[in-house]
Amino acid sequence: MGKLKIKSGDTVRVIAGDHRGSEGKILKVFKDKNKAIVEGVNMVKKHMKPSAQNPQGGIVEKEASINISNLSLLTSNGETTKVGIRIEGDKKVRFAKKSNEVI
Numbered sequence: 001m002g003k004l005k006i007k008s009g010d011t012v013r014v015i016a017g018d019h020r021g022s023e024g025k026i027l028k029v030f031k032d033k034n035k036a037i038v039e040g041v042n043m044v045k046k047h048m049k050p051s052a053q054n055p056q057g058g059i060v061e062k063e064a065s066i067n068i069s070n071l072s073l074l075t076s077n078g079e080t081t082k083v084g085i086r087i088e089g090d091k092k093v094r095f096a097k098k099s100n101e102v103i
Helices: none
Strands: 011-014 023-030 035-038 043-048 058-063 071-074 083-088 091-096
Touching (some): 011 035
Antiparallel strands (some): 011 023, 083 091
């Protein structure tokens, strides 16, 4: 699988697929499946059975996971960029390759 370049909390843009162009914050990353859930992207309708938390049941809209290869990190000024890793002092930091800024 290799090391993932994105983490929860990063702002990303979808660069491929049905939701191309949409942006959002990463809510959760599934490292083993190489997928992530992005806020407000890839919404699906899920039929929920009545339960203690949801006594009514019904149809709920929630985010489905999207492959990490279809996501690109955004810099602070809204450009897509690749992620590099370098050592500054004794810390390993991620940086945007386009603008060279530390993420």
